[in-house]
Amino acid sequence: MQIGQLAHRTQVSARALRHYDRLGLLASSRTENGYRVFTEADVDQVRLIRLFLSVGFRLDEIRHSAPCFQNGSVDDLTVPTADVLAFYQRKLTEVDAHLSAVQRMRDTLHAQMRRLQEQMDNASPDHPPSVHP
Numbered sequence: 001m002q003i004g005q006l007a008h009r010t011q012v013s014a015r016a017l018r019h020y021d022r023l024g025l026l027a028s029s030r031t032e033n034g035y036r037v038f039t040e041a042d043v044d045q046v047r048l049i050r051l052f053l054s055v056g057f058r059l060d061e062i063r064h065s066a067p068c069f070q071n072g073s074v075d076d077l078t079v080p081t082a083d084v085l086a087f088y089q090r091k092l093t094e095v096d097a098h099l100s101a102v103q104r105m106r107d108t109l110h111a112q113m114r115r116l117q118e119q120m121d122n123a124s125p126d127h128p129p130s131v132h133p
Helices: 003-010 014-023 040-054 059-068 081-122
Strands: 073-077
Touching: 003 014, 003 040, 014 040, 014 059, 040 059, 059 081
Parallel strands: none
Antiparallel strands: none
8 A cells, every 4th residue: 555545544644654664663665666555564553653652652762662563563572571561661660750740740739729729718808818929
């Protein structure tokens, strides 16, 4: 199939598919006149790439670990499971750090809101509270 067909089937732009191909994430072949040709396996591979992107992996991380996955499936591993687990663990550690940072921001905002609410509750109708950032 040509790039337009792959783009339509995967809902990924032809530009993104060319980029994936240049990075080595897809293994297209070429026709005599230079057009890229893709297979059914590439449909699955693009879907796997999009899955990894959706959970926060960067393209360079996916490229580095692409040999772990055969035929676009996390079920068809071609390398030892320990490598795949390490791949996921690195991203999980990164996600956990982001979650901790977001939780701290949430806690700070919540504390600020409580203080503001207390000021509003304790203010007299004649003297509204002055709010300082």
